[in-house]
Amino acid sequence: MTFQNTREFARQLDEKDVLAKYRSEFIFPKVNGKQVIYFTGNSLGLQPKRTKAYVDEIMDDWGNLAVEGHFYADKPWWDYHERFAAPLSTVVGAKPSEVTVMNTLTVNLHLLMVTFYRPTAKKYKIICEEKAFPSDQYMFQSQVHFHGLDPKDTIVEIKRREGEHNIRLEDVLAKIDEVGDELALVLIGGVNYYTGQVFDMKTITEAGHKYGAYVGWDLAHAAGNIKLQLHDWNVDFAAWCSYKYMNSGPGNASGCFIHEMHHNDTSLPRFAGWWGHNKERRFKMEPQFDPVRGADGWQISNLPVLSLAPYLASVEMFAEVGMDKLIEKRDLLTAYLEFILQEVDKEVESEFEVITPSDPTQRACQLSVFLHGEGRTLFDYLMKNGVITDWREPNVIRLAPVPFYCSFEDMYEFGQILREGILNKSK
Template identity: 85%
Template sequence: MTFQNTREFAKQLDAQDALNHYQEQFIFPKVNDKRVIYFTGNSLGLQPKRTKAYIDEVMNDWAELAVEGHFYAEKPWWDYQERFAEPLSKIVGALPSEVTVMNTLTVNLHLLMVSFYKPTKTRYKIICEEKAFPSDQYMFQSQVHFHGLKPEDAIVEIKRREGEHNIRLEDVLAKIEEVGEELALVLIGGVNYYTGQVFDIRTITAAGQKAGAKVGWDLAHAAGNIKLELHDWNVDFAAWCSYKYMNSGPGNASGCFVHQKHHHNSDLPRFAGWWGHNKERRFKMEPTFDPVHGADGWQISNLPVLSLAPYLASVEMFAEVGMDALIAKRDHITSYLEFILHEIDQEVKGSFEIITPSNPAERASQLSVFLHGEGRSLFDFLMKNGVITDWREPNVIRLAPVPLYCSYEDMYDFGQILKKGILEK
């Protein structure tokens, strides 16, 4: 399709968009009494209108049933998390038994590393990407310290080549081969938070496992955003947050994946708690841990149902839409935003550069824009003019055209506001 940088063309695309009506199912902030253009779904998704009803249901059950809500609520609390198995499994490409919800993201990654990072004297190194999200970096450092190792010895970062913004797949594979028999774990973000680069999860997983390592993924920016086939790709484990592309609310519960091949391995260490105990015998208060066979066996405490309620609202919306439809619009609207950016860049004579890969297979719902000669004042201008976007040091604005609630006309309007901000500097 040949794009055009006109409002009429953008409206035409919206009229043809099968998901366009989902915008009406979200609540948008307002700036100057006008609905914002919201580009920060890669940080915190908008609130779906249906969310309140899910929370109110739990609150009403708590008021009317108190403790009996565990068993007699319309959605009993004691097995509330089981409602996620089917819809979440479709979002991440897993068997229902391979997914669960619990805790928050970094907590879950730490707990999963108890099971899957078992360093020895000869096999102890972790491979991650340069400029991983800081929480992951802190996690790696504390984990290797916990095992009596030094980060400078145990943590191996895959770096970008000089003058390049993204990491090459061949460099990841070469590093895995280089570390070889010293490699214990590969743990990378499925989508790099800074550049928006999507990694080849299948190929990297196979390479890490061929080297004798376990392979896990931080899918914070991937779940609900890219096509995942975690079971078929033989991923050992993964975790993700729910408040970015899955719109479950600030700091909300995390999802986990543990491959079926690990479910019956009684030698696999884990930190245990009673909610991971055999469900049929959980309330017998037995002294010896008998884990549920599946990802639920990694649960520790009974779950925060008030937090799970908005997450359930979201995954049921995803079930209605389907990942294939979301990804089709994601690719199209991201390409239109890329086109708009290039058009504006030509008009204002090279003030910025898109550092996200141009290949649609290597990106998702994010374009990171490096500002040349522009400062935070441009970001401030956008915010004051109703474009909610994200600033990352030293000079990057991240734009996430989330397909559930962003429109093509939003892309056009953003281009006009961006041009005005640059020209009025």
């Protein structure tokens, strides 16, 4: 498609957009009385309007039924999480028995490492990516210390080549071969939070398994954003937060995936709790733990249904639309945003460098832009003029054109505001 940097062209794209109606399903903040252009769905998704009804339902059941809401609410609380299995499994490419919701992301990664990081004297090393999200880095370090090991000897980071912004697949595979039989675990972010790079999860998972290592993925920036086939890729485990592309609300519950190949292996250690116990016998209060055969067997406590209600509202929206339609719009919207940036770059003295891979198979719903010659003042200008974006030092802005609620006209309007912000600075 040949793009045009005009409002008329952007509106034409919006008129053809089969997902355009979903924009009105979300609540947008306002700046100066005008609806914002929202580019930070990679940090916190907008609130779906239908969320309130889901939360109100829980509150009404609590008020009217009290403890009996566990069994007699319209959506009984004791099995509330089971409503996520089918729709979430389609989002991440899994079997319903392989997914569950519980806790928050880093808590779940810690719990999953109880099962899947079991270092021995000869097999103890962890491979991760350089500049992983800080929470993952802290998690790795604390897990390694917990096992009495030295992070310097245990954690192996795959680094970017000098002068490059992204990690090459061949370097990931070479590092796996280099560590070889000492490799216990590969755990990488499926989409790098800083650059927006999408990793080849299928190939990397196969490479890790070749050495008998477990392979897991932090899908914080991937779930609801990219096409995932966790079951078919034979991923051992994964976890993701729900409040970014999945719009469940700040700090909300995490999703988990455990491949069915591990479901019946009772030798795998785990931190057990009541809610992971055999559902049919749970209320017999038996002293011996008998885990549910499936991802639910990794649960510990009964679930915070008030937190799950907004997530369920969003998950059902994903079920209505399907990942294929979201990805189709995502790719066109991101390409149009990239075009707009290039057009603005021609008109101003600044130089924009998109550090996200240009290959559509290696990127998703994020463009990270290095603003050479610009500083924090430009970011502040954008925010004051209704463009909600994200700043990362030294001078990178992350732009996430989420297909559920961003429009093509948003991309055009952003370009106009960006251009004015740069030109006004020099006056």
